[in-house]
Amino acid sequence: MRAARHMATVLRPFRAYLTLAIGCALAGALLELAPPLLLRRIVDDHLARRQAAGLSLLAFWYLVATAGIQVAGLGAAYLLAITAQGSLHSLRIRLLAHLQRLPVAYYDRAPVGDTIARATADVEAVDALFSSGVAGLATDGLRLGSIAAAMTILSPALAALSALLIPPLAFLTRLFQLRVRAAEATHRRAIGDLNAHLQEALSGNEMVRAFGREEYFAARFRRILDSVLAAFDETVVYSALYSPLMQLLVALCSAALLWGYAGNVFAASSITVGTLAAFVLLFQRFFKPLIALGDEWQSVQGAITGAERIFEVLAVPEEEVSYRPHSRASADGGIRMSGVSFGYLPRAPILRDLSLWADPGEHVALVGRTGAGKTSALHLAAGLYAPWAGSVRVGGIDPRALPVEERRRTIGVVPQMVQLFAGTVRDNLTLGDASVPPEAIERACALAGASDFIRSLPLQFQTLLRGLGGGHGVQLSAGQRQLIALARALLWEPRVLLLDEATAAVDGASDAAFRAGLRRGALARGCAVLSVAHRLATARDADRIAVIDHGRVVEIGSPAVLVANRGLFAAWMDLETAGWEWESSRNGAIF
Numbered sequence: 001m002r003a004a005r006h007m008a009t010v011l012r013p014f015r016a017y018l019t020l021a022i023g024c025a026l027a028g029a030l031l032e033l034a035p036p037l038l039l040r041r042i043v044d045d046h047l048a049r050r051q052a053a054g055l056s057l058l059a060f061w062y063l064v065a066t067a068g069i070q071v072a073g074l075g076a077a078y079l080l081a082i083t084a085q086g087s088l089h090s091l092r093i094r095l096l097a098h099l100q101r102l103p104v105a106y107y108d109r110a111p112v113g114d115t116i117a118r119a120t121a122d123v124e125a126v127d128a129l130f131s132s133g134v135a136g137l138a139t140d141g142l143r144l145g146s147i148a149a150a151m152t153i154l155s156p157a158l159a160a161l162s163a164l165l166i167p168p169l170a171f172l173t174r175l176f177q178l179r180v181r182a183a184e185a186t187h188r189r190a191i192g193d194l195n196a197h198l199q200e201a202l203s204g205n206e207m208v209r210a211f212g213r214e215e216y217f218a219a220r221f222r223r224i225l226d227s228v229l230a231a232f233d234e235t236v237v238y239s240a241l242y243s244p245l246m247q248l249l250v251a252l253c254s255a256a257l258l259w260g261y262a263g264n265v266f267a268a269s270s271i272t273v274g275t276l277a278a279f280v281l282l283f284q285r286f287f288k289p290l291i292a293l294g295d296e297w298q299s300v301q302g303a304i305t306g307a308e309r310i311f312e313v314l315a316v317p318e319e320e321v322s323y324r325p326h327s328r329a330s331a332d333g334g335i336r337m338s339g340v341s342f343g344y345l346p347r348a349p350i351l352r353d354l355s356l357w358a359d360p361g362e363h364v365a366l367v368g369r370t371g372a373g374k375t376s377a378l379h380l381a382a383g384l385y386a387p388w389a390g391s392v393r394v395g396g397i398d399p400r401a402l403p404v405e406e407r408r409r410t411i412g413v414v415p416q417m418v419q420l421f422a423g424t425v426r427d428n429l430t431l432g433d434a435s436v437p438p439e440a441i442e443r444a445c446a447l448a449g450a451s452d453f454i455r456s457l458p459l460q461f462q463t464l465l466r467g468l469g470g471g472h473g474v475q476l477s478a479g480q481r482q483l484i485a486l487a488r489a490l491l492w493e494p495r496v497l498l499l500d501e502a503t504a505a506v507d508g509a510s511d512a513a514f515r516a517g518l519r520r521g522a523l524a525r526g527c528a529v530l531s532v533a534h535r536l537a538t539a540r541d542a543d544r545i546a547v548i549d550h551g552r553v554v555e556i557g558s559p560a561v562l563v564a565n566r567g568l569f570a571a572w573m574d575l576e577t578a579g580w581e582w583e584s585s586r587n588g589a590i591f
Contacts, residue, residue: 450480
């Protein structure tokens, strides 16, 4: 019922088409009564009396009624198709817009494959509902009502006898409804799991092959696929059983009516041959939509299950706005994090009472072992998450309070995992913003050190790149993708720059060139830079270094001061210089 209410809101803009479609279905249902009633007249008034006069006219009207039924059905199907495509178009747009506004924490919990299944396969299931299910349900429901009324008027005695079939048919239909709906729900969940596994296996294909675990992941895929097939087989079994059982019941009842007439059971009711013929035809037509309703109910159950999964996502609250939006960040505010605590799971803090700052024109590098909380600090500075406690300010305001159009002018972000989209180099740099002038693009690329490799591409800035979803285009190396991401972050000359191991995949020369360009460009114009460094030698180029351990800042100061203090940073520098792995070491000692 909840899904039906939600769908009603989606359909509201198309209620005129829906009303016309129902009108066509009603006209078709009324015309459905004409052939049996005409047959009654043909048998009683002409065939039984051997009267040929007027028979041609009745045959003509029989043909007209049959053609009218088909035209009405075509009109209903066409109008419902328009309604379906229009409403599903708006539903897809609404779903994608909602997914883009959900908190980032939602994607920490929801498998990407399942989310994709909800936005594709489940929407297609709802499409099937409108394309065939609703049309069938509306038409067959109206036909059922009109035929039942005609049967009662034609012969109350035969109608009363036929009504004895209703309880077993209702029980059978309800039983199949419950079974099919449960099977469809299992099937939809299994498809979501299948998509999630495929997305995981394909995106990690390089790692799977490197460790020789193809057979393990193939076996996992087979197990999930078996559950999908088992759920699908269950729905097919119920669907296949329903129609033959109903047809058998109808055949038995039709035979019983004919046997009763042959045995003079209805003699007292003065039922003519024409009335019996018309009633048997109506009786069979009555159960034809009833059987069809059961068949259509399978697609309806699948659509309801798909709709419920879609509206489950739409019911997830968007990012809470517990702050007053600001139109513009201060140019001289820098980054301030005071007493911040945060974690991705309840009662599992990553950051504990963390405080640090980066003034305009200052570069602060975060260093620490794996899992210390460096990337989490950048996530908070970017406004992707809300801290559990404490405050985060960028340019003097909460970064989550920045309007969308102001965000990119205030905060530039280069994440660990670089995302490229299918499109040209220019599209990937500007993210589709056609208003960015070419000179701004070239300036950002020069600062990031990306100009040389872009000019070496076949069409330079107009070269098509291959995105995450594949397709046509040039496949860039990891280092080239990182340079594109750097240029993208620098394009709008943000007041704050957040770099999460931004040069991890580039060579030493490119790293040095970028650091020089960063100081000459972004820092010189007053940009506050907060970076996570994977190489301590790179961190030493920063103005200050914040050493994070177990979610707290344990050392902060200039590189020279930290080296002189002989604390954690100095110990890690000794490890790196000696060629040891310091990021996973448990303490600063050199063994």
